[in-house]
Amino acid sequence: MEMGFRWFGSNDDPIKLQQIKQIPGMTQVVGALFDVPVGEVWPKEKIASLKKEINDAGLKMDVIESVNIHDDIKIGKPSRDKYIENYKETIRNLSEYGVKVICYNFMPVFDWLRTDLQFDLPDGSNVMSFELDKLASDPQEMIDRVESNSKGYSLPGWEPERLSEIKRLFDAYKDVDEQKLTENLKYFLDAIIPVCEECDVRMAMHPDDPPMPLFGLPRIYKNREDMLKIEELHESKYNGFTICTGSLGENPDNDVPAIVREFVKKDRAPFIHTRNIKFTSKTDFHESAHLSSEGSLDMYEIMKAMHDSGFDGYVRPDHGRNIWGESDRPGYGLYDRALGATYLNGLWEAINKA
Numbered sequence: 032m033e034m035g036f037r038w039f040g041s042n043d044d045p046i047k048l049q050q051i052k053q054i055p056g057m058t059q060v061v062g063a064l065f066d067v068p069v070g071e072v073w074p075k076e077k078i079a080s081l082k083k084e085i086n087d088a089g090l091k092m093d094v095i096e097s098v099n100i101h102d103d104i105k106i107g108k109p110s111r112d113k114y115i116e117n118y119k120e121t122i123r124n125l126s127e128y129g130v131k132v133i134c135y136n137f138m139p140v141f142d143w144l145r146t147d148l149q150f151d152l153p154d155g156s157n158v159m160s161f162e163l164d165k166l167a168s169d170p171q172e173m174i175d176r177v178e179s180n181s182k183g184y185s186l187p188g189w190e191p192e193r194l195s196e197i198k199r200l201f202d203a204y205k206d207v208d209e210q211k212l213t214e215n216l217k218y219f220l221d222a223i224i225p226v227c228e229e230c231d232v233r234m235a236m237h238p239d240d241p242p243m244p245l246f247g248l249p250r251i252y253k254n255r256e257d258m259l260k261i262e263e264l265h266e267s268k269y270n271g272f273t274i275c276t277g278s279l280g281e282n283p284d285n286d287v288p289a290i291v292r293e294f295v296k297k298d299r300a301p302f303i304h305t306r307n308i309k310f311t312s313k314t315d316f317h318e319s320a321h322l323s324s325e326g327s328l329d330m331y332e333i334m335k336a337m338h339d340s341g342f343d344g345y346v347r348p349d350h351g352r353n354i355w356g357e358s359d360r361p362g363y364g365l366y367d368r369a370l371g372a373t374y375l376n377g378l379w380e381a382i383n384k385a
């Protein structure tokens with residue numbers, strides 16, 4: 032298992048690579064090029080310079096999160112072929128610089144969604160939360176609320192230029208139901224997986240977050256059954272999953288350790304986001320510190336499932352609280368993710384030695 036830390040680049044992340052390097056057991060930076068518009072080829076020079084910066088800090092860059100998918104691919108427009116060709120070239124370019132895993136998602140319009148990005152916990156820290164009855168009825172209102180709640184930081188998957196055309200986007204998705212979205216995913220996978228096989232780059236699809244349809248938009252990676260369907264779309268270990276324990280865990284019916292066990296054993300999960308959430312009702316939750324005792328997920332069982340199934344991929348602590356007076360990007364502060372990594376490493380060492 033290799034431990035990584037998501038980083039938004041020296042221009043846009045107040046966290047320094049040296050601080051990441053000082054977290055015990057940290058070997059990887061999970062990076063991305065945030066200034067390349069969705070759909071365009073990631074240029075080699077930019078990949079090279081990101082990699083150099085990370086390597087110079089004594090860290091590796093084996094995982095990219097995300098190379099986002101252009102909406103035309105998800106909608107299935109004729110122009111998708113051009114964007115798929117670009118995606119293939121990006122895969123080739125990334126593989127030249129040693130990238131082994133690409134995390135991506137296939138969610139229409141919104142990537143993850145929360146109703147509050149700064150939900151106060153009694154200990155004075157704040158986290159992101161989701162309460163069903165706080166979901167605005169109008170997606171534009173939701174976007175405005177999220178953007179004004181982000182402390183001025185850019186948010187992953189919330190590209191302002193894309194979301195500024197929300198009405199047009201919703202119209203474009205009007206005929207895309209679960210079946211159509213699944214067909215469009217298959218079209219995409221059939222085209223790119225042969226390139227991944229040739230380049231030894233594994234695709235790792237991220238679950239829908241939260242794992243339920245929102246604003247009438249289809250969601251196709253919500254649970255184990257969805258994962259089995261996605262696997263079948265294109266049989267290859269290069270067609271894999273990011274198992275995000277928090278996202279899947281947001282539906283209490285999902286047995287997260289069992290999902291981990293099954294898909295790690297089959298070698299379909301090269302990347303795992305390990306985070307905890309705390310339910311406040313059957314549908315509502317807030318994010319929490321990583322410890323089992325702080326949330327509703329049993330992180331020991333999750334790490335044990337990874338260990339017992341022979342996990343040797345990449346893992347990262349996921350959203351943490353903003354604590355100790357820091358005012359970082361929601362979910363992506365330094366301290367609580369560092370505590371999370373240390374805790375996960377501790378669990379791993381104990382399980383390993385037992």
Ligand code: DNO
Pocket residue numbers: 096097098134135136142143187188237362
């Ligand atoms: C949110 C993240 C997601 C994730 C993408 C992967 O914080 O978990 O934005 O990176 O869905 O494509």
